[in-house]
Amino acid sequence: MKTTSTLSRIMLSLLLTCGVVSAQSALAADQTVRVGIMSGEDEDVWRTVAANAAKHGLTVKVTTFSDYTQPNEALAQHDLDANSFQHKPYLDAQIAARHYEIVPVGYTYVQPIGLYSRKVKSVAALPQNATIGVPNDPSNEGRALLLLQANGLFKLRPDVGLLPTARDIADNPKHIQIKELDAGIVGRAIGDVDAAVVNTDWAIKAGIKIPQERIAQEKVPGNPYRNFIAVNAKDAKAPWVKTLVESYQQTNVASTILTVYHGATLPAWEGVPQQ
16 A cells, blocks of 8 residues: 555656646747847848747747847847847947946857958059048957058057057058948948948948959958857856757858858858858
């Protein structure tokens, strides 16, 4: 009798445990995550990601933005569960300025920033006192200035790191003039300057011809500007995060990236073949 009673209790415990597991599985299957991205080509990329995630019971609801400063604020305010639009130097600058507790959880792609011109065909052809437009946010301006330095247009002060400004130009033999503009405007101003450093997504939106109008580009190997999916630090180990990242880091997503960005943007997660 005692044995039967013990077995009954064990069976009841197992049934209750299975019920809890089943309930948790059902909850996971019904979960929706809100992801903030920049409007444009990324919407096509995330349609592929969402289809992948749906196969694993995760619904991805995308919110689009046109201003780089908004997705991190929305994430910090818990209006989003994740965002996907930025690289580490940009996030670091945002954290320093606004004290966000946001962390990267999985790489997406890299967009090598380029120098474009409709007035000259090469960097060497840029004239004395040439005006070059650059994005005015700290990380992208620094990135632009490092590109110009790498192409011999001037030298920056030593040890400026990844966030130099125009004030850090130490040796400027061609007297290059730096014109700081909003990242979304600099590409459209290409006809008003001798050249402009433009992020790939904004270059496409501005109708710049890639690669025909590109006279210089960042090197991809060792590039610190790989974009990633980011979440609030407290969510970094949540089960849905792993599902979301794995849904992004798939071959069909890599193909979509290469197609919609016309080869100007490259998948950047570990193990993905580079073009």
